[in-house]
Amino acid sequence: MPAVDSPPSPSPSPLPSPTSSTPASASTSTSTRSVPTSRARTIALLGVSLGYFMVLLDLTVLSVAEPDLADSLGGSVAGLQWAVSGYTVVFGALLLTAGAVADRFGAHRAFRAGILLFGLGSLLSAGAPDLWTLVALRGLLGVAAAACVPASMAIVTTLYPVPAERARAVAVWAALSGAALAVGPIAGGLLVDAFGWRAIFLINVPLAAVTLALTAGRAVRCARGTRPIDWTSQLAACVALGLATDALIAAGSGGGPHAAGSGAGALLAGLLFVASERRSAHPVLTPAILRSRATVSALLAGAAVNFAMTGLLFVLPLLFRQSLHMSPLQTGVAFLPMTVPFAVNPLLTGRIVARSGPRTPMLAGLGLLASGCLVFAVAVLTGSAYPVLAIGLVCTGFGVSFALPALVTTVVTTAPEGTAGAAGGLLNAVRQIGATLGVAGMGAFVTVGGATDSPDLAWALLLPAVLCAVMAVAVGRRG
Template sequence: MLATPSFRRLAGISLAYFLVLLDTTVLTVALPDLRASLGGTFADQQWAVNGYTVAFAASLLTGGAVSDRYGAARVFRLGVTGFGVISLMCALAPGMGILIALRALLGLAGALCLGSSLGLIAQLHTDPAGRARAMGVWAALTGTALAAGPLLGGLLVESYGWRAIFLVNPPLAVLSLIAVRGLVSAMGAGRIDWGVQVVACAFLGLLAAAITGFSVPAASLALVALAVLVWLQRRAPEPVLPGGSLRASWPGLLTGGVVNFAFSGALFVITLLLQGERGFTPLEAGLAFLPLTVPMTFNALLTGRLVARYGPGPSILAGLALLSAGLTAAPSAIGMIMVGLGLSCCLPALVADVVSTAPAGTAGTAGGLLNAVRQVGAVLGVAVMGVVAHGTADGTSRALLLAAVLTALTLVVRCGTHWAGRRAAGQDSRVPVRPPM
């Protein structure tokens, strides 16, 4: 299997997404070294992390739509190439402001990679069971990036400084492009309403900016952009969100946002605690996340098989329960293990859940919608939990408890929708079928 073209291409797609997710976490342990080198305030440190995430979140819907329209393979190659080139520019950034701007461009390239990668997986694996197993491989290779970022970042920063974390990306981008060589995708028949896409990007960007800076003007402009987006969505001949997408997938979208809120916020506040009050070096801080990393390297493969057999619901419920319990015990080793198990149960199941409900030909858009919500959740997690924790042990405990409560509430909601769905399915199965007249 490992030598088949299909697996080679899946590995190449996963490697690109590994890069995209790696850059959401790898910079975290480099923040003290980055500030010593380029200066800046605590808010600048937040924006060095969130500049990438805000642009990533704001561009994901467009990345998915562009992939569906112009062909996933073509857009994937464009995104991966841009990611490698911009990463090299980040390594050469002379100041904090330029680095934040380049991180935003990197987020745009990452959105093109992600939106197209989900479309490519849907293209390569058309049957639901095969797609679920592929999602498990994809999540196993990429989910580790979320947790491996601090360890890899710690090794590189300790040895070579913060600039080295960006120099890893270009050679990996080249390997990804080599792995997907020969892969082609048909172009979609529809057209992109660029006005709607611009407003959607503006709304997500303003929302993320309002969350990060607790800005009332940005929040007000986000509400205006949302109103305009709803108006345009109602009158557009080809809406940016296919009919019924939100209604069918809202439980998955809610879960994705809360999971990323909890994980990204926890990663941020725990890292600052370890390197601040507890005096850990970047490498020591990275090693502290190993109990979280290891479960994600193997459990996602098991989750993919379970989703293929039983559907995404049970894995999502188990993942939320483990994540909530783990957050209450973090940053202890047992807490980190439970968080890693919870994340690796949720991630592949969530993608399979949302993509499976998407109308035909809109896998990229559906994946973009899910990941846009997830990244908004990540921005909110870093902003809110960062303020609650403020680098102290007591504050970090309060922030982690907040995330655990939100995760537990989401579990309650998912249990309700899962039970209601099973009940509806049971009632449908009992409806008698009348014989033909």
């Protein structure tokens, strides 16, 4: 918004799953193994969370470096756009496959390989001689990021087979990821001002080294799965997701022919994927996952949350800069009422989930997100000052930080045996699609309206409000 040393025997762990299913990480081991100590699990959790922090940091940090990047390497506006979006397109396209690979070959192997590749790719990116070389290396970083995220979710599930402990662990994992969203633009600005754009890649090298050191112990080791991978379906899914993401980005920036071509390619790849899935003995979209009402609700809610969060992070800076005449630094500070809860509130969410389950924080989060977006829309229509907007920022910040940890807990807890990585990959894939739709959909209203104080922007802000309200009703009805 994914077995092992931890279980002492192959018997199922006592999970209060709505589908009575047991996560793969809690039951796939067939031999008795020693239970990791609390200290070993804590170290491993910090390592996994730091890796996820690094991946998310790279989603936000480059945007503040664009002027310095253009001065240093030159290139076209399209090149700069791809320097940012090349990472997210590859990342989103490979999430499903990365989850299946984590299940098949061991989540810890996929995670550590991804972290190693991320560190090396960052080092090469810092030395990129021209813009299009950097674009290619950003794609490589997207491959590495996709390997890390579903695997990190599966490792957390493995480390903490007891539901209450897992909820608290997911809260720590989500808090550190929220910190990446909070500090990314500020840290990027400080690094660029002091050392230039190359520093935002060099900082990943020591982060990757520390992550590898923290996850080197036996606690993170996961058994290899036995479920084969249907590579035809996986390749079709990658192409469909990649082209669909590219089409949405192009549509949001007014690239009609480009968007149409990528959209047609995505449709063809999607049809190939459906045909391959029907024939496959081991489909990408495991039917058991899709039969779980709780899991499907959580997946759709995850897309809605990312639609709102990413769309707001795209639209609101325009409002702050153009209507309120804030400087870049003032804009970053203005976002603190939203971003600070990303880092601190997941810990409270984890306690709530551990006590009473994920449904209540999911409903609260979706409701707060809808309310925050409604406040923004009213503020635009009435020309309100920043204090009114700050109310919306607080609502959305707490909304995201209530909803996402609960959504992750729901998905990894209800994942059928042997599919923790695949379920984690599916969750992150639909979240990435939601994020891309948020930027494209809300950005289209801003482009059409032109002025950031027009009714068009209010309509853009009402989109996520309606979407989150609808998902809150769906989650409430399905329980």
